[in-house]
Amino acid sequence: MESAISDHLTCPRSLTRRVPDDYQPPFPMWVGRADERLQQVVMAYLGVQFRGDEQRPAALAAMRDIVASFDLGDGPLHHDLTHHADNQGYENLMIVGYWKDVSSQTRWLHNPAVADWWASDQRLAEGLGYFREIVAPRAEQFETLYAFQDHLPGVGAVMDGISGEINEHGYWGSMRERFPISQNDWMQPSGDLRVLSGDPAAGGRVVVQGHDNIALIRSGQDWKDAESEERALYLEEILPTLQQGMDFLRDNGESVGCYSNRFVRNIDVEGNYLDLSYNIGHWGSLDKLERWAESHPTHLRIFTTFFRVAAGLSKLRLYHEVSVFDGCDQLYEYINCHPQTGMMRDAQPVKHVRSTT
Template sequence: MESAIAEHLKCPRTRHRRVEDDYTPPYPVWSARAPAAVRQVVMGYFGVQSRGAGMQGRACAALMKIAGGFALPDGPGHHDFAHHVDAAGYDNMIAIAYWDDPAAHARWCATPEVDAWWRSEERLADGLGYFREIVSPRAEHFETMFNTPDRLEGVGVVMGGVSGELQEHGYWGSMRDRIPLSQTDAMAPSGTRAIIAGAPAPGQRVRIAGHENIAMIRSGQEWVETTGQERTLYLGEMEPVLREGMDFLRDQGLGIGCYSNRYMHHLDAKGAPLEKSFGLSFWHSLADMERWAESHPTHVAIFGSFMRYVQALNFQLQLRVYHEVSVLKADEQSYEYINCHAGSGLMNGLGAA
């Protein structure tokens, strides 16, 4: 068993973990590992927003245009496609892309084919909304966790390696303990979100600045390999409880510190749904996320449903689950929205009441 914190990211602790050194977790999990040379990653969420079935073909074509750019020099090492319907009833199709080198991402963004398309006035005139939410956490500022070691997701794919079984999991506070920065820093938030260009409304190009220590989580599940009792339990009992919690964060999350939540379903390259989903949310702080996880009725219900699920199956799961959690410095965040409604992403709550 080993620590979630890679050896090259360890330092003398000034803040304690929530468990003792001889703690043994109840079941195994693993973390993605990157070479020590990888000091920072980039996670890019490139979205197309539309409303109504009549716009879906155009939205899909726009998403494919964005994804086509990934094949250019310095493109991402991995990408996914996903879809969700937001609280205002808009369809959002998103390409999620990962780089293990911020310099490569910067070169890619500056490529004329990418930059000129994004800046074109046509983006405000074609009836679609567009956004790109780019976060680039340093290695000390994020953690990953997987319940299987053989197929990584998200940023884990570009990190390339996998740990042994981890010690820091299976207890409240383990998410914080897995982030290397937690060894010396409380990761408390400071400042506020700010509009730095435009105004949150359709017909606008809007840029939002994030504040210090916004927390972000992508937490996913894949049930394609489930069968029999496990599949029945997941689809009939666990997923509906998960969806209810995700909808609460989408619709009412601002009141508890959740700026934005999307419960997304993966799509294949042709736009067909896969048996994979994830929640993506941005929070005022890691502490706000922890409070929801530990005590809010919607997450208590999710946790209780999951524990009943794994106990009924004696911890022998075909369901794959994972997450990636980042605590983001202000200079690790860039949020841009074109012709999107005011509740989109990090604009949520910043428009006129």
Template sequence: MESAIPPHLQCPRSLERRGGNDYAPPAPGWTTRAQRPGQTLVMALLGVQASGDGAERAACSGLRQIIASLQANDGPVHHDLTHYVDECGYVNMIAIAYWPDRAAYERWANQPEIDAWWRAPERLTDGLGWFREIMLPTEERYETLFSSPDRLEGGGVAQGHVSGEIVEHGYWGSMRDRLPLSQTDAMPPSGALTIVEGKPGSGQRVRVQGHANLAMIRSGQDWTDTAGDERGLYCNDIEPVLRAGMAFLRDGGTTVGCYANRYMRHVDATGKPVEKTFGLSYWHSLADLERWAESHPTHVEIFGTFMRVVQALNVQLQLRLYHEVAVLATDQQRYEYVNCHARTGILNGVAGSW
């Protein structure tokens, strides 16, 4: 087995690893590597929201406009299409796009037809909400974990290179241990989310400034290949508990340091649901995320239910799991909202924004 931290980023530790030197994982796990050292991954949530009669149709129409923009020069190497009904009842359709190179993303975003569309006065009057949440983590601030190496998701697709089996997984604290920066930096948060332009609501453009060491996690499940008892146990036992935990983070997450959470369903190009879901959330810090995962009843129930199902089946699971985590510097975050309600995305975490 090898370390999740690539050799060129390994250094003498000033902070101890959570996993012991003689630790052996209970099951195999893999991570992905950047295509070249020093690379910055770009993850962009490009979304539209609609409410009222015809909301699904209007959101789908908006998503088609976003998809068309991704076909322009220097478009992403991978994108996922997703559907989510938020806490205010708005239909959200989101393309989550990935670039393995920051320069390519900047060229795409700055093309006149892309930039002009986003800035056009019509975005304030077309009856839809639009948002862009852009994350640009450097290699030492980003990690992935996959339960299988042969079907990558999200940023793993953009990175493209799969490790051998890794040591740092299967124990509390392994998420932090996979982040190269954790060797020498505890990554404490500093500063606060701040609205630097506009006020949430109709006819408004809003920009939010993130703070140092804000954490993002996308954690997903693919049950496409499951069948029989495994499929039944996932759909009837695991998924309802998972959904309840995601609902807690959506509705009450600010009490545990979670600014916002979306539990999203993949859809295909026609809008038809696919048997894949994921939660994507923003956190005040990696420590807050760890504390919820290790001790809060909602996550303890998710983990406990999953382990009971695994033990009951006693077979190699076809359920595929993955996650990606970024702990972001202040200048690695861009949040912009047009015509969006005040609980959209990171706005939900801005004290007094509504």
């Protein structure tokens, strides 16, 4: 039995764990492993927003253009494509890229072909919305958990491998305790989410500034190789409770500290659905994510269903990754998106100081 925290990230602990040293988890789970060369990763959620079937071809073409830009130098080592229908009647195509160092992602982002495309006035005039939500947690600021050991999705795809069976899972609080930084840091938020430039209500270009220790969870489901019994288990038992919880956070997240919640379905470059999905949730803090997970009926139903079936999973692949970030390692930018999109909904407006002269 291993610790979820890699040896090179282990240090004397000043914050105690929730379980005793001899705790034994109820079933096996694993985490992604990377060596000390991995100092910081980048997760870039790039979106195309549209409304109605008449805009779908243009949105898909824009998505493919973004994917093509990954072939430039310093593109991501891994990416996937998803679709999300939000509660304002808009559809969102999202391209998610992962880099294993900040410098390469920065070079890609500032490549003239990428930077000029984003900055072009044409983005304001073509009738589509665009966004990019880019975060860069340090190695000690993210954790992973997998019910399988191969072909890791998400951030696991840029790590070096997989652990043995790990100890820190199967109890409330285990998510936090898989973070290396949790050994000595409560990961408390500081500062506010606020609009740095632009006006969400007016459209156009908007930049939102994040604060320290915003938490991001990606929680995924892969049933593409599941046989009939497990497929039915997912579609008939797990998915309905999962959908209820995700819809609650999409529609009422502000009441529990969730800034943005998107339950997405994976697609191919033509927009066809695949048998994979995941949830993307931005939270005001890890505390608020934990509080909802431990107490809200919608998540308790998800959790108890998973516990009931976890030991018998064969081809159904469930996982998650959770990260926190420093304020300076976040970028939230929107072009022509509706004001409820992503981090704009809860961002505090810019305060204009009236001149006295």
